[in-house]
Amino acid sequence: MEENELLKRRKQKIEELKQKGVDLYTNDCRVDDTTASIIDAAAGLDQDGLAALDKSFTLAGRMMAVRDFGKGAFISIQDRKGRFQAFVRKDHVGEDSFQVFKKLDVGDIVFVKGKLFRTKTGELTVDADEFKLLSKAVRPLPEKWHGLTDVEVRYRQRHLDLISNPKVREVFVRRSLIIKLIRQFMDDKDFLEVETPMMQPRAGGAVAKPFKTHHNALNMDLYLRIAPELYLKRLVTGGLERVYEINRNFRNEGISTFHNPEFTMMEFYQAYATYEDLMALTEELFCYLAENIFGSLKFTYQDREIDLTPPWRRISVIEALRSDAGMDEQTLSDVAKAHEFAKGKGMDVPASDPLGKVLMTIFEELVEEKLLQPTFVTQYPVEVSPLSRRNVTDPSFTDRFELYIAGREIANAFSELNDPVDQRGRFEMQLAQREAGDEEAHEMDEDYIGVLETAMPPTAGEGIGIDRLVMLFTDSASIRDVILFPHLRSKEE
């Protein structure tokens, strides 16, 4: 590989440092402070107060800027909490350290120790009486005030993105906070966090194309899970009653600003609850998150105000199709008429699709994007809900809801089907759809029917797309902005 001028010069300087006996990658420093702890310690203190404090602080981090004055220099040190200024001067750190300092570059990891003072302009600064190189950077950083904007480099070399774009770090800090809050909330409700297989002999619990892999010793094909659903329901059957799992699902499908092949989902199941209980729980959870993050139930997502104040709108699929898609009773209940309606709107619907599937296609095409404020869409057709309990008054629909916010599906929940005979019938219905050409239709799962035959308590379950939720709470337009290492094509060298 051709070396450019910049790298050559850096390596030359590094050679000079080595010759001086400087350890380029030290391992013996203790850091007691952070940008945040120093600011805390100095809160409210003026120049005299700082002098009276008479305390040395230690700070380490990446040197992000150097403003050099010959015998002294201001540097910006960036650590996990932010940036802090230090003043490195020859007569304080000593001749030797200063010589080393002069050879360093923006991007190096350094250590300073010293007392605090305020500069003429009032900025809190560490007056270094000790300065050390901790780790030497060979490569230069991206430019200092435009930062790194090339999205491809940002995703492929996320470390550079995190170094140069403080907002990116804030997004991922918040992501972590959200997941912590969710765990707190679920734990408070007496749910048990569990882990179930990522590799499954059958990819069940959802409707999607799986990734396939192979176990050599057992000589068997395995699938990366598309959902943990069937395993979690085994745990409910086993008496754990309230369980949740926050983990990755894998779906072998397209990539977009709302889809990554591996994505994080929280699924939870609660025995002796119904989908209506879960609507209340979901409202409570989202409000808990918003209160803790924004201190408010209102916030902005992509220039639109979202208001989480409960109760949220609840509307059945049929009502929504009637009011938002302009369908009449006949079209809603007649397969041929529904097909005709879809065709008239320019939708490409397979002729073999049953009524329920056609209705959902129309719903996705005409209604979904209109659901900006939080909305529970309820009562999904039984054909598209192979694992949901039927509605008592109209058994062609199920006790199920999906939560829409900002025109996107965020959660999916239902009262679980626990009748093994009905479940077998549903799987058979799915097999028929598979034979009609729907390769994503659910497979027959005898094992799972066996579980239901043991008696699963009446239960409701829900899945919440964590990445999408994080997008909402961080005002991110693309799922890649909330996943540290989003999937990209591998680049040939």
Add this chain to the structure above:
RNA sequence: GGGCCCUUAGCUCAGCAGGUAGAGCAACUGACUCUUAAUCAGUAGGUUGUCGGUUCGAUCCCGACAGGGCUCACCA
């Protein structure tokens, strides 16, 4: 997978009816002990994504390929 767009210095971007490229920051040399995009003087840095074609000549026009973005389809 389809459509549209993008790829020029380490980074952020210019540019050219087709005549082998510029700026700022970063880098290098020098000056400077209160700067905040420090300042001042100077220097250097490029196989213009890759491969072909057209042409006397291609960074520019055409084609293929690679990667990326948006979007449609599939889906959460």
